[in-house]
Amino acid sequence: MDVWGQRVNPIAIGQTSPVGTDQEIGGEDGRCDDDDPSKEHPGHSPQQPSTAVAADHRTHEHHWPFMGEPTTRAIGATMHVRVPEGPRRRIRPALHRSMLGIIIAGGAILRAWFVLRDDFPLNDGGLSFAMIEALGTSHLRLPETVIYDGASIPYAYPPLAFYAARMLADVSGIPVLDTLRFIPLIASVLGLVAFAFFAHTVLRDSVAEIVAVALIACMPISFIWLIMGGGLTRAFGYAFGLLALREAYVISTSRSELAPIRFAALFTLTLLSHIEMAWYVAVSVALLLIAYGRTRAALARTLAAVGGAMLLAAPWWAVVVAHHGLGPFVAAAQAGSPFVQADAGSGAFLLFPILMGICCLALAATGDRRLVLLGWIGTIWLLDVRAFAWMMTIPIALGVGAAAAGLVRRFTDPQSLSGGEAVLLASMNASTERLLNAAALAAVVGLLALTTQSSLGVVSAPIALSADDRAAMQWIASDAPPGSRFLVLTGDAWATDRVEEWFPVLTQHTSVTTPQGTEWLPGRAFHERVVEDTAIQRCAASGADCSTSASSP
Secondary structure (H helix, E strand, C coil), rough: CECCCCCCEEEEEEEEEECCCCCEECCCCHHHHHHCCCCCCCCCCCCCEEEECCCCCCCCEHHHHCCCCCCEECCCCCEEECCCCCEEEECCHHHHHHHHHHHHHHHHHHHHHHHHHCCCCEEHHHHHHHHHHHHCCCCCCCCCCCECEEEECCCCCCHHHHHHHHHHHHHHCCHHHHHHHHHCCCCCCCCHHHHHHHHHHHHHEHHHHHHHHHHHCHHHHCCCCCCCHHHHHHHHHHHHHHHHHHHHHHHHHCCCCCCCHHHHHHHHEEEHHHHHHHHHHHHHHHHHHHHCCCCCHHHHHHHHHHHHHHCCCHHHHHHHHHHHHHHHHHHHHHHHCHHHHHCCCCCHHHHHHHHHHHHHHHHHCCHHHHHHHHHHHHHHHHHHHHHHHHHHHHHHHHHHHHHHHHHHHHHHCCHHHHCCCCCCCCCCHHHHHHHHHHHHHHHCCCCCHHHHHHHHHHHHHHCCCCCHHHHHHHHHHCCCCCEEECCCCCCCCCHHHHHHHHHHHHHHHCCCCCCCCCHCCCCCHHHHHHHHHHHHHHHHHHHHCHHHCCCCC
């Protein structure tokens, strides 16, 4: 059978393995036990051929995710099978580590170039600034609310990154504005390192790993939202979330006893950092279980780990629930959902996300790497339209890396590809397989083109608040009457409208259409504010008189 570019014959029940090392399925950290030649299994010697033994003859083939090496699992019995020995590497370990180090260093320099070319936090961060200042006012006690843009907003935002910034400012004397420049930068670099660990675990191929890490290191859309002022929380959540996903993958593909403990700790840190990344991890874990971990043991360990994380994060969320109920969390979870952004009365529009969700689950259930990645990308869109552009770079990078490794195999080891690059099922014919490969490749290339286009737009935009804008806001803060309300017209989309977000904290006055902060308010407050602001800014871009379109005081 050809499995993702490698011809391997699965060992059936009662069949003797003629060559190679026998092992039990699943090792620590998702690795095959034969990655460690010193590890022996009871009842047989690694130097001798062994026979797979089971209590009955019911078996099914299990494909190692993201590399596709088949093993055979017996139902109701422990068995030993022959699998490819260790990760498939084509680059010497020393050279592989050096290349990864160079790529990560280059990614760090690129991120630093974006941040250090301006003396002010990139793009957003006004709400984060208000959250950090509120912690200083409360002497590091979790506040009940924060005043932003003239409104009292529940302090329901995960506070870990805010505490880090506040304590760094207090201990070192660094201005809070500078913490919104440097901490996101450092955390985003650590996020790149976390992705390298994640890719190393799931791809198990040096070429695929290097290509995937290089994409995340160099594509601006994959990190630009992490190094902004508001990226303070996003970058923390990204780094912890990727490490948590790595452990979730290990739980789904092995019997590691430590993986659930590590996942619980890392998912706790993700929950305390960024609510969107916590949802992202939770949904991704569910997809991993559907694709690769459909066993009672994997489900039980995952649920226990998630429950442990919720208990560890309880000192934060329990306080928020006690003060405000579940409303802020429900509102935040809905803020980027296509279901909520649709017209509530439009059943036809709502049908599309529902059908798409069913398709994504079906793709994940196949267990085929290509289809799982496509289902993962679709699920990200369903989870949060706002963060789709940068969150989808994770599965895209993994897919491109795996495709690059397949091309390397095609040119360096053509014998391994005889009969087709891979099969989804043993009965699949060659033409269907070629069609599947072509469709997956077209989808990945198309999505990569979209992310590249988005990157070019972000790179060309001046994304820091200018000195002139700051001077104008300082003048308003000193000369405008108390309680003044302003209509800020920039013509920019709300997510990249740095003037609108920074205006409330730098002027101490109200911007009547700023959406930031309303995502924690009940009902459809955020959606309605975004619709209003979008209409007004489009009006401003057209050059018309837009003052009558603004909300009345």
